[in-house]
Amino acid sequence: MALESCLLLLILFLLFVETRTQPNQCDEIHLDSQLSPTSNLLSWLSPSGHFAFGFYPQGNGFAIGIWLIGQPDNTVVWTANRDDPPVSSDATIQFSEEGKLLLRTGQGRYEKLIANVSVSDSASMLDSGNFVLYSSCSIIWQSFDFPTDTILGGQSLTWSQELVSSVSSSNHSSGRFFLWMQTDGNLVAYPRNSAALPNDAYWGSNTDNNVGSNLSLNHQGHLFMNSNKSEPQVHSFASSSYSCENSTTIFRATLDADGIFRLYSHCFESKTSWSVHVEWSALNNQCDVHGFCDFNSYCSGTGTNCECSCYPGFVFNDPNEKFSGCYRNAGESFCAGSKEGRKYHVTRIENLLFERNPYSAQELEEEKCGLSCLEDCHCDVALYMNAKCEKYTFPIRDRAFLYEKLSEIISLTGEFTLQSFSYGELEKATDGFREELAGGSIGAAEITIIGQTYHRNLVRLLGFCFDHSRRFLVYEYLKNGTLADLLFTAERRPVWKERMRIALDIARGILYLHEECVACIIHGNITPQNILMDDSWIAKISDFGLSKLLYPDKVRSSMALLSHSRGHLAPEWQNDALISIKADIYSFGVVLLEIICCRSSIKADVSTEDEMILSRWTYQCFVAGQLDILLKDEHIEYESLERMVKIGLWCVQSDPASRPSIKNVILMLEGSEEIPNPPSLAPVLTTP
Structure with a gap:
């Protein structure tokens, strides 16, 4: 009996030893671990040694991310806080004793969360390329949930997520293009900062929710759309065709810096021998990417060797970055009178195609087409093709590229002209005006200017109808x-x-209305009701019926406006003060607070039944350090929430001079500008 007990104890002891010696992947990186770009430990490796998390060189400093290790170059697949400036060599990554993953710089004087998790007990760099944080061996945060420009095998791009290209192969900050998994189930690629046609996309999967709302890449290199339905349909994009026999193969799908979505395979024969292959490409020609060449430049070439060139009379904004667009090197950039007395000449460019609408088109002979452009103060470019003369005005906001089968081009580019509709045409098109959307008044001069507005984030005015007392505006x-x-x-x-x-x-x-349009425009009615969402859920400002052009004498208020925008109008509208562009800043601030809280500007969902202005309630929560109350049950990184709230509160200051310009607002929204704490809000009257 004693012998049996002894044997039993020995077996239990051996089992215990065996259990303790098994690798525990959720415990590979312990609390109080640290990385430094200047120490021997600058990264944490995955078990296979193929992936690393830590510091990598960028610019004149270091960024934090995940890379696929290769020879001679590593491939960055994820970057933390990618638009922050590079950190210096004294920075450290610390997995603190409290379970926070922190970036510390300036000898610990500044710290920032890398992962929005306040408490964890271990971490791991997995062989999948996923960096994870655990609590009791359960994943509570993972880099796969926050993709930058790449998804890896086993990763998905889910509903409303996006990939944003990097600036270049050496700069992994946010670049010029994004790939969005839309809510309608269509995967679409767009230029990020484009003022192009309403159909802004240059590539799409042409799928819908019946196929699925997830883009997935499996470990076998199969890139496909799927869903969580019981009987999902699958739409395949690509499968690996390259054979990597007797080697490790890792797949990645990346929205590259040129805007093209590609599937890659990495074959590792050994630690010193590896190869990379393009398995699939969404587009074969870089010139097919909208925005590949920026304003006032055009694209030429084929495949991945395309180049950008300036139009005659223009030079590159940055000679070292020829994708950045061009500017006119002399003269004015818009029509400010006759061309008489100025020295203009026609320059010919062969085989150039514009993908945009001219402001004028008529049948003319080739020679007369050029003369017609010289005599027209609005004309910068005349396109002569098939006996038709089309005229354009700078700046070119859409794609232009060399095209082999076109005939000829004269000079340089154009604006959109409004179409005149008859009352009968509009009555028929609207089924007898069955559904009224909006009304207002607007002058002919304002129609002319607004008709020339052309921006991705403005609803496009297509035309008008002046039929005696019956007047209409026609929008997209x-x-x-x-x-x-x-x-x-x-x-x-x-x-x-x-x-x-x-x-x-x-x-x-x-910003376009205030600073980039031909004449500065005060919209005067910025509200959520006047922001429309297009097919790709891009926000577009509408309803210019109340807009005013801002000339040097500015504009005085109109009390009739107040009934349209309760809670959104700046105080100066109510006291007959001079109205400036800062009135739109106030309205934007109110809208921003509504976007943050998903609540109306007047009725705040507070514990009392009293009506409270949203901006004042937000300020009270800000002062009390209780911003979480604004979000109901939504969990948001506090630093991001606080930043957005501060922007909104600065915009709704009663004194117009205290409000930031819209350019500074954008810099603050993008995280490029520090935001001091806003002052207290003065009482604001609302009109019932």
Whole structure:
């Protein structure tokens, strides 16, 4: 009996030893671990040694990310806080004793969360390329949930997530293009900062929710769309065709810096021998990417060797970065009178195609087409093709590229002209004006200027009807309704990242009206009801019926406006003060707070039944350090929430001089500018 007990104890002891010696992947990186770019330990490796998390060189410093180890160059697949400036060599990554993953710089004087997790007990760099944090061996945060420009095998791009290209292969900050998994199930690629046609996309999967709302890449190199339905359909993009026999193969799908989405395979024969192959490419020609060449430049070439060139009379904004667009090296950039007395000449460019609408088109002989452009103060470019003369005005905001089968081009580019509709045409098109959307008044001079506005974040004015007392404006149709619908009545409100993108869309539209248009325009009625969502859920400002052109004498208020925008109008509208562009800043601030909270500007969902202005309630929460109350049950990184709230509160200051310009607002939204604490809000009257 004693012998049996002894044997039993020995077996249990051996089992215990065996259990303790098994590798525990959720415990590979312990609390109080640290990385430094100047120490021997600058990264944490995955068990296979193929992936690393830590510091990598960028610019004149270091960035934090995950890379696929290779020879001679590593491939960065994920970057933390990618738009922050590079950190210096005294920075450290610390997995603190409290379970926080922190970046510390300046000998510990400044710290920032790398992962939005306050408490964890271990971490690991997995062989999949996923960096994870654990609590009791359960994953509570993972880099796979926050993709930058790449997804790896076993990773998915889910509903409303996006990939944003890097600036270049050596600079992994946010670049010029993004690939968005839209809510309608279509995967679409867009230029990030484009003022192009409403159909802004240059590539799409042409799928819908019946196929699925997830883009997935499996470990066998199969890139496909799928869903979580019981009987999902699958739409395949690509499968690996390259054979990597007797070697490790790792797949990645990346939105590259040139805007093209590609599938790659990495074959590792050994630690010193590896190869990379392009398995699939969404586009074969870089010139097919909208925005590949920026304003006032055009694309030439084929495949991946395309180049950007300036139009005659223009030079590159940055000679070292020829994708950055061009500017006119002399003279004025818009029509300010006759060309008489100025020295202009016609320069010919062969086989150039514009993908945009001219402001004028007529049948003319080739020679007369050039003369017609010289005699027209608005004309910068005349396209002569098939006996038709089309005229354009700078700046070119859309794609232009060399095209082999076109005939000829004369000079340089153009604006959109409004179409005149008859009352009968509009009555028929609207089924007898069955559904009225909006009304207002606007002058002919304002129609002329607004008709020339052309921006991704403005609803496009297509035409007008002047039939005696019956006057109408005709805008493009956007089927996804208003921002108010999305924020206040939708079954599922947009996630935080998407809401912040919408706020930036609106701000960029206002920047165009205030600073980039031919004449400065005060919109005067910025509300969620006047922000429309297009097919790709891009926000566009609408309803210019109340807008005013800002000339040196500015504009005085109109009390009739107050009934349209309760809670959004700046105080100066109510006291007959001079109205400036800062009135739109106030309205934007109110809209931003509504976007943050998903609540109306007047009715705040507070514990009392009293009506409270949203801006004042937000300020009270800010002072009390209780911003979480604004979000109901939504969990957002506090630093991001505080930043957005501070921007909104600065915008709704009673004194117009205290409000930031829209350009500074955009810099703050993008994280490029520090934001001091806003002052207290003065009482604001509202009109019932």
